[in-house]
Amino acid sequence: MSKPTVPVIVTVNLQGKTVELTQLGEDALFGRASYGKYAYAVGCERLFGLLDRHGIRSTVFVPGAEAEANPGYVTALAGRGHEIAAHGWAMEEMDAVGVDERVLLERTHAALSRIVGRAPRGFRAPHGRLTERTLGHLADLGYHYDSSFQDDDHPYRLDADGGRDMVEVPHAEILIDATLYGQRQTHDRVMKMWREEIEAMHRERCLITLTLHPRSDYGSGRASRVAALDGLFTWMRKLEGISFFTCEEVADQWHP
Amino acid sequence: MISLAQRKQHAWPDGARCVVGLTLDFDGTSLERGRGQLPLGARSHGRYSAKCGIPRFVDMFTRQNVPWTFYVSGYDAEESPDLVRDISRSGIEIGSHGYFHEGVDPGGAEPELLERTHRLLKEITGTAPRGWRSPSGHKTARTLRKLRELGYVYDSSDKDFDLPYLARYDGEERSDYVCLPNNTSSLDDFPFYRVSYTPPSEVLTHWEQEFDAIYAEGGYYNLTFHPRVGYGSGSPARVAAVEGLINYAKRHEGVRFVGMLELAEWCLKRPSDWRRDWSGQ
Numbered sequence: 001m002s003k004p005t006v007p008v009i010v011t012v013n014l015q016g017k018t019v020e021l022t023q024l025g026e027d028a029l030f031g032r033a034s035y036g037k038y039a040y041a042v043g044c045e046r047l048f049g050l051l052d053r054h055g056i057r058s059t060v061f062v063p064g065a066e067a068e069a070n071p072g073y074v075t076a077l078a079g080r081g082h083e084i085a086a087h088g089w090a091m092e093e094m095d096a097v098g099v100d101e102r103v104l105l106e107r108t109h110a111a112l113s114r115i116v117g118r119a120p121r122g123f124r125a126p127h128g129r130l131t132e133r134t135l136g137h138l139a140d141l142g143y144h145y146d147s148s149f150q151d152d153d154h155p156y157r158l159d160a161d162g163g164r165d166m167v168e169v170p171h172a173e174i175l176i177d178a179t180l181y182g183q184r185q186t187h188d189r190v191m192k193m194w195r196e197e198i199e200a201m202h203r204e205r206c207l208i209t210l211t212l213h214p215r216s217d218y219g220s221g222r223a224s225r226v227a228a229l230d231g232l233f234t235w236m237r238k239l240e241g242i243s244f245f246t247c248e249e250v251a252d253q254w255h256p
Numbered sequence: 257m258i259s260l261a262q263r264k265q266h267a268w269p270d271g272a273r274c275v276v277g278l279t280l281d282f283d284g285t286s287l288e289r290g291r292g293q294l295p296l297g298a299r300s301h302g303r304y305s306a307k308c309g310i311p312r313f314v315d316m317f318t319r320q321n322v323p324w325t326f327y328v329s330g331y332d333a334e335e336s337p338d339l340v341r342d343i344s345r346s347g348i349e350i351g352s353h354g355y356f357h358e359g360v361d362p363g364g365a366e367p368e369l370l371e372r373t374h375r376l377l378k379e380i381t382g383t384a385p386r387g388w389r390s391p392s393g394h395k396t397a398r399t400l401r402k403l404r405e406l407g408y409v410y411d412s413s414d415k416d417f418d419l420p421y422l423a424r425y426d427g428e429e430r431s432d433y434v435c436l437p438n439n440t441s442s443l444d445d446f447p448f449y450r451v452s453y454t455p456p457s458e459v460l461t462h463w464e465q466e467f468d469a470i471y472a473e474g475g476y477y478n479l480t481f482h483p484r485v486g487y488g489s490g491s492p493a494r495v496a497a498v499e500g501l502i503n504y505a506k507r508h509e510g511v512r513f514v515g516m517l518e519l520a521e522w523c524l525k526r527p528s529d530w531r532r533d534w535s536g537q
Binding site for chain 2: 016017027028030031032033034035036037038040041042069070072073181183184185186187188189216217218222223224225226227228
């Protein structure tokens with residue numbers, strides 16, 4: 001390669017009703033507590049349909065409980081070339097009192113391995129919350145990378161943080177749809193923000209990690225938002241040297 | 257079975273390509289009263305609804321000659337019975353919207369509050385409401401049980417689908433009650449005027465883009481407005497944005513403006529057309 005590529009990763013946090021179930025029972029998942037149900041009813045197919053049309057293989061971070069509830073869908077995503085990685089059990093805060101993170105990490109690992117037929121190699125913490133032991137547990141379980149941190153323009157080694165032989169594939173707060181849609185920004189403002197950020201990251205050849213959710217509140221699952229993303233991907237694909245990868249591919253390139 | 261992938265399977269009144277439901281939630285002083293606050297000074301936004309916002313909306317909807325649906329809380333109806341009665345007499349559907357616009361799930365008190373509001377609206381308008389919109393979006397299986405007992409046939413409160421669908425609760429799908437979803441993140445004025453403080457012109461563009469995406473799918477476009485100042489659309493610039501959106505939709509072929517009860521009754525004529533695939537949910 002004469003010119004270095006600019007790696008782009010599209011990640012999807014597959015957050016459905018497990019988000020609401022941390023607070024409420026199944027009988028109360030109506031009204032404002034029903035946004036999570038949108039994910040599997042509508043949002044996922046809109047979002048992954050778009051990614052497939054653009055030939056983009058994403059990395060999908062899936063809570064174990066979501067995979068248990070929708071095993072066929074998660075398996076099908078893997079079959080379509082998307083990477084399935086771990087996203088905790090059910091949107092727990094791993095640093096909260098009384099949470100046994102080791103048990104939950106193992107349970108998620110077993111569920112995803114069984115459902116997908118392959119052990120997940122990457123992890124993203126629900127809510128981005130870790131303890132100082134999390135990376136060590138992940139290393140024990142054989143994980144190769146984490147993608148919870150937001151502290152670098154490029155991948156880096158996690159040995160110093162307790163992730164033996166692991167790589168961090170960082171993402172960025174401003175390139176998470178929830179950051180902006182969660183603040184109820186319009187589509188145009190989100191796209192303007194992202195184009196300005198991505199244009200400058202591309203100029204400096206940073207790792208560009210985009211994080212999306214298939215929901216209709218803080219996510220990108222609505223038809224209008226998928227249409228906005230369609231325009232964004234079309235524009236990005238014209239940027240010189242841009243190449244789409246999964247997190248796993250970037251981690252492997254960085255540290256085989 | 258309705259599906260977003262097989263769009264041919266849902267049909268709209270009059271063979272329309274896309275339906276538009278414009279809804280106005282009264283949101284008067286019931287919110288402040290419900291919190292035990294006096295609606296005075298900086299807490300007087302709710303008083304704007306009856307005085308300025310609703311008349312301005314009524315004038316605009318009349319000028320545009322489009323149907324719309326009015327959701328009213330029991331307390332606001334008691335405060336402004338003449339306003340509510342006049343709007344009802346003009347042929348606009350009055351749906352119920354809590355008693356004090358309860359901000360949180362009222363728990364065991366809910367059935368009585370639903371009944372009280374139901375009775376009040378019936379007394380004032382002469383017609384029992386058959387549609388409900390959750391105040392603040394809280395709704396549980398308990399709510400559905402009571403609404404159905406009171407004779408309601410729909411509510412417009414859920415955010416988990418893009419089309420009408422038959423309600424399902426207590427493990428059973430109902431063929432006599434339909435959910436007409438709304439979305440308070442994108443198809444509502446509150447998020448933009450209160451959370452992100454976006455200028456009306458940009459909000460109009462956002463709603464036009466929502467319309468484009470829904471129209472392209474031949475879908476169902478439900479917008480929620482509030483006649484308050486502050487988080488609502490009652491002020492001149494914001495009613496003008498709503499009118500801009502109506503004009504925009506009208507420029508498209510096959511758009512049918514509907515009242516929500518009209519749409520619910522249309523769906524319930526052939527309930528099996530509005531069954532939804534619940535797998536994995």
